[in-house]
Amino acid sequence: MKDASTETNEKKSDFPASYLPGTVEPAISARWESDKVYHYDPARPRQETFVVDTPPPTVSGSLHIGHVFSYTQTDILVRFQRMLGKNVFYPMGWDDNGLPTERRVQNLFGVRCEPSVPYNPDYKPSGPKKELKDYEHISRRNFLELCERQTAEDEKVYEALWRRLGLSIDWRQTYSTVGEHCRRTSQLSFLDLFRKGFVYSAETPTLWDTTFRTAVAQAECEDREASGFFHDIRFAVEGGGDFVISTTRPELLAACIAVVAHPDDARYRPLFGRKAVTPLFKARVPIMPSHHADPEKGTGIMMICTFGDIADVQFWRDHKLPLRQVIGRDGRLIPVQFGEGHQFDSADPAAAAAAYGQLAGLYAKQARAKTVQLLKDSGALAGDPKPTKQAVKYYEKGDQPLEFVPTRQWYIRILENKPALLEQGRKVKWHPEYMFKRYEQWVEGLNQDWCISRQRYFGVPFPVWYPLDAEGAPDHSSPIVPDAARLPVDPQTDCPPGYTEAQRGKPGGFTGDHDVMDTWATSSLTPMVSSGWATDKDKHARLYPADMRPQAHEIIRTWAFYTITKSWMHENSVPWHNAAISGWVVSPEKGKMSKSKGNTITPEGLLQTYSADALRYWSGKAKLGQDTVYDESVFKVGMRLATKIFNASKFAIMQSRGPAAGGAPLGPADITEPLDRAWVSHLKGIVESSRSDFANYDYAAVLLYVETAFWDFCDNYLELVKGRAYSGSPAQARSAAAALEWTVGVFLRLFAPFLPFITEEVWSWSFAERTGHPSVHKAPWPSAAEMAPVEGDALVLKAARAALDAIRTKKAGEKRSVKWPVARLAVECGPKQAAALQLALDDLFSAGCVDKAGFSLKETASDEAALAAVVELGAA
RNA sequence: GGGCAGUUAGCUCAGCGGUAGAGCAAUCGCCUUACACGCGAUGGGUCACAGGUUCGAAUCCUGUACUGCCCACCA
Numbered sequence: 001m002k003d004a005s006t007e008t009n010e011k012k013s014d015f016p017a018s019y020l021p022g023t024v025e026p027a028i029s030a031r032w033e034s035d036k037v038y039h040y041d042p043a044r045p046r047q048e049t050f051v052v053d054t055p056p057p058t059v060s061g062s063l064h065i066g067h068v069f070s071y072t073q074t075d076i077l078v079r080f081q082r083m084l085g086k087n088v089f090y091p092m093g094w095d096d097n098g099l100p101t102e103r104r105v106q107n108l109f110g111v112r113c114e115p116s117v118p119y120n121p122d123y124k125p126s127g128p129k130k131e132l133k134d135y136e137h138i139s140r141r142n143f144l145e146l147c148e149r150q151t152a153e154d155e156k157v158y159e160a161l162w163r164r165l166g167l168s169i170d171w172r173q174t175y176s177t178v179g180e181h182c183r184r185t186s187q188l189s190f191l192d193l194f195r196k197g198f199v200y201s202a203e204t205p206t207l208w209d210t211t212f213r214t215a216v217a218q219a220e221c222e223d224r225e226a227s228g229f230f231h232d233i234r235f236a237v238e239g240g241g242d243f244v245i246s247t248t249r250p251e252l253l254a255a256c257i258a259v260v261a262h263p264d265d266a267r268y269r270p271l272f273g274r275k276a277v278t279p280l281f282k283a284r285v286p287i288m289p290s291h292h293a294d295p296e297k298g299t300g301i302m303m304i305c306t307f308g309d310i311a312d313v314q315f316w317r318d319h320k321l322p323l324r325q326v327i328g329r330d331g332r333l334i335p336v337q338f339g340e341g342h343q344f345d346s347a348d349p350a351a352a353a354a355a356y357g358q359l360a361g362l363y364a365k366q367a368r369a370k371t372v373q374l375l376k377d378s379g380a381l382a383g384d385p386k387p388t389k390q391a392v393k394y395y396e397k398g399d400q401p402l403e404f405v406p407t408r409q410w411y412i413r414i415l416e417n418k419p420a421l422l423e424q425g426r427k428v429k430w431h432p433e434y435m436f437k438r439y440e441q442w443v444e445g446l447n448q449d450w451c452i453s454r455q456r457y458f459g460v461p462f463p464v465w466y467p468l469d470a471e472g473a474p475d476h477s478s479p480i481v482p483d484a485a486r487l488p489v490d491p492q493t494d495c496p497p498g499y500t501e502a503q504r505g506k507p508g509g510f511t512g513d514h515d516v517m518d519t520w521a522t523s524s525l526t527p528m529v530s531s532g533w534a535t536d537k538d539k540h541a542r543l544y545p546a547d548m549r550p551q552a553h554e555i556i557r558t559w560a561f562y563t564i565t566k567s568w569m570h571e572n573s574v575p576w577h578n579a580a581i582s583g584w585v586v587s588p589e590k591g592k593m594s595k596s597k598g599n600t601i602t603p604e605g606l607l608q609t610y611s612a613d614a615l616r617y618w619s620g621k622a623k624l625g626q627d628t629v630y631d632e633s634v635f636k637v638g639m640r641l642a643t644k645i646f647n648a649s650k651f652a653i654m655q656s657r658g659p660a661a662g663g664a665p666l667g668p669a670d671i672t673e674p675l676d677r678a679w680v681s682h683l684k685g686i687v688e689s690s691r692s693d694f695a696n697y698d699y700a701a702v703l704l705y706v707e708t709a710f711w712d713f714c715d716n717y718l719e720l721v722k723g724r725a726y727s728g729s730p731a732q733a734r735s736a737a738a739a740l741e742w743t744v745g746v747f748l749r750l751f752a753p754f755l756p757f758i759t760e761e762v763w764s765w766s767f768a769e770r771t772g773h774p775s776v777h778k779a780p781w782p783s784a785a786e787m788a789p790v791e792g793d794a795l796v797l798k799a800a801r802a803a804l805d806a807i808r809t810k811k812a813g814e815k816r817s818v819k820w821p822v823a824r825l826a827v828e829c830g831p832k833q834a835a836a837l838q839l840a841l842d843d844l845f846s847a848g849c850v851d852k853a854g855f856s857l858k859e860t861a862s863d864e865a866a867l868a869a870v871v872e873l874g875a876a
Numbered sequence: 877g878g879g880c881a882g883u884u885a886g887c888u889c890a891g892c893g894g895u896a897g898a899g900c901a902a903u904c905g906c907c908u909u910a911c912a913c914g915c916g917a918u919g920g921g922u923c924a925c926a927g928g929u930u931c932g933a934a935u936c937c938u939g940u941a942c943u944g945c946c947c948a949c950c951a
Contacts, residue, residue: 019913223948230951247951260951292949302951311949390950437880438946445878445947554946586944588887621889625881627944631888633900636913643913651910704890708898715915719908726909812917817906849908 015653015765019646021611021639024761029163031760037775038082038168040089046542050086052078053527053546053576054169055559056093056177059154060100063161065601065630070582072619073699074550075167077580079753080694081547082168083781089543091173091530092162096151097182098519099212099397102458105146111136113143113457140457140492147458151176161603166612166756168777175529177522178458183488185534186522187463189566191481193412198569199452201410201476205306205313206451208405209395210331214455215409216395217518218448219558221402226392229385230298231372235259238275238284243268244382246298248390250375251367252305254281254336254344254356257321261301263289268301279380280355280371281338282347290315307404309393310447327403333367335360364403408476410462410515411449414565418443424564427574431697432625435553435581439564442557450562452521459516463489465496472507480510487534524562527575546576553581553625580697583627601630613755614638620754623700641707642758645751648714649762652740655725656766660733665770668789670738672731673724674839675800677792679717680739683709683746684784690750691781699753706750713743716801723846732842745771746782795836799867800844803827803837806869807848814873823874824854830863837867 032038040049052074057067082088106112110129114137123142129135138146155176162169175181193199206215228248236242245259259276261268271287278285292311293302304315306324316323322343328334336342336356339349346352355374359367375381393402414421422443430436453462463482466474480496482489491512495501503509528534531543545567551559560579567575606615610632617638622628656666671680686709690702718740725736745767752759756777763776773779803825811820825848827837834857837844845852851874 018911021913245951249951292951294950298951304951308951309949311951314949388950391948432881434880441879441947447949557946584945627881629888631900634888637899640913644911647911647914649910654910701890704898714911718910719915722910808916809918812905815905815917818908818916819906 015650015762019643019758021614021642022608025164025166025612025757028757028760029166032168032775032777033171035774037777038088038090038170040170040173041087042539042542044087048085048087049089049542050078050081050548051089051527051531051543051546051576052091053530053549053563054091054093055551056095056175056523056526057158058100059094059096059151059158060104061154062602063158065603065606066585068165068603068606068615069585069619069622069628070550070552071162071167072165072616073582073622073624074548074580075165076616076620076699076753077548077550077694077697079168079756079777080699080781082777083749083752083779085780088168088170089173089530090169091175092159092167092169092171093174093526093529094151094155094158094176095519095523096147096155097177097459097522098454099456101147101151102143102456103397105143105150105458106135108150109136109146110134111138111143111146113138113140115140115457117142144458148178151178161607164607164612165603166616168756173530177519177529178460180488181535182522182525182529183460185525185529186460186517187487187489188484188534189521189525189528189570190463190517191484191487192570194481196569198413199410200413201408201453201479203406203408203476205316205404205406206409207393207395207402207448208329208407209398209400209402210327210329211398211400212395212456213329215407215451215453216398216402217451217520218446219450219520219561220396221393222396223391224394226390226401228388228390228392230388231375231385232299232382233279233375234380234382235279236277237271237287238277241271243271243276243301244299245301245303246386247303248388249305249308249368250371251333251359251364252303252308252326253278253371253375254283254333254352254359255305255307255324255326256283256285256303257306257316257324258286258288258304258319259301260288260290260293260304260315262293262295263291265293265295265300267295277347279378280374281344281352283345283352284347285345288319309404313404323406325406327364327405329405329407331400331403332361332363333359364401407455409451410453411451412565412569414446414450415448417565417568418446420568421561421565424568424574425561428564428576429578431578431580432623435556435579435625438553438556439560442561450565452518453515454518455514456516459519460488460522461490461492461516462513463487463491464513465491465499465510466513468505468507468509468511470507472505474511479513520558520562523559524566527563527567528570533570544571545574548578548580549576550580550582552584554584556581578697581625583622583625585630586627587630606632606635610635610639611642611757613642613757616754616756617641617703620703621700624697638755641710642755644714645710645747645755645758646762648710648718649744649748649765651718652737652744653762653766655737656741658737660725660728660730660737662730662734666734666738666741668738668742668787670734671742671790673735673739674792674796674836675717675720675843676735676739677790678794678797679713679792680742680787680790681792682794682797683713683743684787684790687746687750687782688784691783694753694781702750703754706747710747710751713747716804717743717797720800720804720840720843720847724843728842741766742787746786748776749779749782752776752779793836795832796839799829799833799837800840802867803844803869804848806867807850807871810871810873816873819849820876821874822848822850822854822871824856824870824872825850826856826858826870827867828858828860828869829867830861830865831859832863833867834859 109125112135117139119139119141230246231250232244272289275284276287307313326333336344338344338346338352425439465480499510527546532539563575614635618634693701721736748759759776768774
């Protein structure tokens with residue numbers, strides 16, 4: 001390595017002698033901040049603006065490598081837009097709403113929220129607990145305070161990481177999904193939908209998580225494979241006869257309201273219209289035809305219960321059958337009464353009550369075993385249980401199966417608006433295009449309206465109160481809503497219009513809605529949150545709809561869909577024009593990396609080891625939508641690229657300042673040598689395609705060929721002209737120096753979106769002053785027009801390279817150094833190639849250490865054949 | 877069961893109608909006045925399989941098999 005003192009003796013040597021990843025970043029970050037490089041300028045018009053609807057990451061722990069991956073891809077696209085001259089609006093939100101935060105706070109501080117506990121202003125959490133029974137029960141307000149405190153802490157850590165990664169966010173534009181602004185926006189959204197009739201409340205069976213004791217939406221469910229048993233149960237037929245039903249959920253026997261078989265099923269057709277009698281409970285239930293009964297499954301006849309699945313709900317609703325709910329909100333069987341005057345019919349109420357008495361209070365799973373036992377004892381079990389695999393619905397964050405429990409919830413009308421929502425989705429440009437299919441299929445498959453209420457605490461409350469009647473019962477049919485001007489409100493502490501606080505909970509008074517909104521009810525408003533829809537009409541007009549929504553594909557059904565829904569309902573508009581869907585990071589074993597699998601990687605250490613640019617390089621190599629294998633060897637390649645940019649740029653800039661330049665600034669007019677012109681015109685082609693590919697969101701293609709071109713530049717063109725730059729004639733040296741300088745200026749800009757740190761560092765050595773653009777990130781994207789006057793013949797470069805390759809191959813074969821002299825070089829090629837080669841001979845001789853006297857050139861008749869060369873090495 | 881992607885060198889991927897490509901890894905060399913955190917060279921593939929269209933297919937069409945993901949009212 002070169003002695004550092006040599007460097008310091010160089011005139012104007014204001015750049016470091018060597019590149020150490022990680023050393024330049026802090027200073028560059030600080031400069032970006034102080035120079036306001038990423039600030040949005042509200043004074044500029046909408047058409048010059050590029051608005052990003054950034055995904056607010058869930059603040060519940062730590063960011064992982066998947067976040068780095070997808071947020072970097074967004075940043076790459078954003079940086080390109082900024083260099084096109086766009087006024088970029090790139091905010092950051094924090095999703096600190098909802099269950100993940102609640103769970104984190106519960107575990108971290110060993111607390112549970114208990115709304116009946118009074119507020120303690122001096123409360124100090126005592127820390128995590130081992131046993132569930134040791135958890136402290138604290139008031140709602142204390143709990144919310146802990147949530148806020150914790151999320152504020154986490155947000156600081158997240159921001160620091162984003163800055164370190166070099167995300168070009170305008171840090172003045174941040175929001176938190178439980179902050180006042182989001183609460184106001186969410187509540188205003190609710191009021192608007194309420195007024196337009198898009199939202200309604202209903203007491204109806206809804207997907208219910210018995211652990212969290214809250215309603216959940218269809219989008220938050222997932223199927224999990226579970227093993228269960230088919231139990232064959234004998235039902236009697238009223239007036240004689242019997243049949244056997246196969247069920248996996250015998251504990252719902254008491255909830256049976258009908259049995260159904262396929263209308264064409266000859267076995268059961270004679271029974272339609274008659275009544276079956278359930279074992280144990282002796283309920284008389286209708287035997288009905290239904291197309292959804294599959295003659296091939298089980299015995300071909302099945303129970304309809306309230307409620308085993310969504311089909312039961314449908315059937316119950318369509319046929320207006322009685323409600324026999326047995327599963328309670330906590331997942332246990334609730335007490336019920338049988339016989340005359342009750343929903344639970346029975347031919348023998350005393351026996352039914354005796355049987356059910358052994359089940360009430362048990363959890364569904366326990367009740368299942370007990371029911372089977374009772375059936376066995378009573379002789380109604382026909383044969384042994386048969387094992388089976390089944391798909392069971394779970395809340396994605398839960399660990400108990402979901403049940404359908406009738407409760408009062410708020411819903412948004414999705415089902416009747418499917419056609420409009422599909423149409424809205426079509427108006428968005430999806431990247432990659434096939435991701436629209438996901439959206440389309442999800443919308444088409446929806447079978448429930450969107451349930452937006454949750455029986456939780458840390459979330460946005462519904463701005464709703466209900467009048468209480470003379471008995472103190474709430475009148476849900478006449479909800480009271482506040483003026484928009486009053487928002488945000490908390491119906492637990494604020495008073496509805498026309499009432500006084502003294503009337504809270506009193507007959508003839510009022511009560512506040514206890515529920516909070518689903519996280520997605522707020523998240524679906526992100527483009528409106530950051531545009532100021534609820535607070536600033538002018539700003540909203542300038543920032544809405546957004547230009548780009550970056551997100552992952554698994555939340556197309558939630559975040560993308562809900563956002564499109566709300567934008568349509570509120571503004572009759574799409575929320576954004578482009579959806580950029582990033583892929584996942586998968587482990588080398590091809591599994592998804594996730595916390596639950598314990599194979600997540602935290603980015604801090606990687607940033608330390610490889611540098612931000614290296615991680616960004618890896619992210620930029622992957623196309624949108626494409627899952628990517630976690631592979632540290634790619635980080636190393638990225639790091640090498642950054643180092644190479646440093647070194648090659650150093651060389652080029654030294655030439656542009658050295659004797660070759662002759663002390664005057666270099667420009668296109670100085671590029672006179674045919675080889676230099678050939679290189680410049682080659683690079684112009686790359687510059688042109690980069691613009692269109694990037695505009696098409698295909699940044700990965702750009703990185704691929706820019707990187708290839710750059711290594712080609714270093715290894716071939718630069719090697720060819722190096723000698724001339726050092727010791728050519730003044731005009732020839734000047735031509736090389738001008739081409740080198742321009743090339744580096746172009747590469748720095750082409751790489752800037754991917755490797756913002758190293759490019760900014762190198763830019764600052766010379767180009768910042770030369771171009772009048774202090775930051776490379778606000779310099780204009782390179783254009784062919786910059787170099788319009790420079791035209792060249794690509795064949796010059798190609799011929800010189802071919803000859804040089806032959807020399808290199810020869811030397812490597814002879815195990816000689818690159819500097820080994822070539823005594824004889826006999827080239828044979830067509831006339832055009834020969835003419836081209838003639839124009840770069842001096843460069844070739846210099847780079848290959850060829851003895852001029854030993855060179856011969858023989859022209860063949862046609863240019864079809866490739867250039868051939870015979871090389872003979874000299875003596876040392 | 878429906879849908880969407882994918883299957884190209886040991887690994888990660890590009891190419892998407894005209895003679896099989898890159899990086900990494902492997903092997904052999906080279907201290908060369910930007911860089912040894914470097915440079916040069918070499919080996920390595922019936923482009924999953926089967927049909928079809930075409931003068932010509934990794935590339936287009938049809939089917940099959942795997943892989944991954946998304947979805948689904950399997951009682």
